[in-house]
Amino acid sequence: MDGGDDGNLVIKKRFVSEAELDERRKRRQEEWEKVRKPEDPEECPEEVYDPRSLYERLQEQKDRKQQEYEEQFKFKNMVRGLDEDETNFLDEVSRQQELIEKQRREEELKELKEYRNNLKKVGISQENKKEVEKKLTVKPIETKNKFS
Structure with a gap:
């Protein structure tokens, strides 16, 4: 019972063997066959590899959501107050109504x-x-x- 076997298991779990990759591809191909439409390609499209770090991908998603949120409320912040001429006009109209x-x-x-x-x-x-x-x-x- 030396500690070398446990360390070996940890290292083996970090790396994915070619056999495991082939097995995953087969499963994905079978799933693809089930949902594939006639106009879709025969082979399952490969997953697109994104070389960016997880932080960069999450940051991009966060920025995109923030941009959508700002776009949604952009027009609500464009409301302006009444200027002096408009308030004077409204005051005059209300005075006239009171007189009538x-x-x-x-x-x-x-x-x-x-x-x-x-x-x-x-x-x-x-x-x-x-x-x-x-x-x-x-x-x-x-x-x-x-x-x-």
Whole structure:
């Protein structure tokens, strides 16, 4: 039981014999025959040997994935803020909308006052007046600002 045999086994496992390579080629050829299409070549294509180190291959894959990720989100970062002219324009539009809404409310209140005055002139009794006003009460309409 000398340690030489164990070292020999380790060395043998590091190297691949020609017989093992032939056996692998046969297995690959058999698998190729199973999945081969009529327009594909008869022989199984050899695996392409890449002489680069594992680090270089993994680094290339990592760079490729990073590039795809950046490409995917490239346009999302191109959004720019509003400049001063645009903000001024939007402020002016919102002011105009507020003015229009204010005028509409004032007009409704004016019409309501006129209606109530006309009711007083006609002389409808207080009881009937309350009933009529309950039926005709105008609810204020709230419109939401499109730009807020």
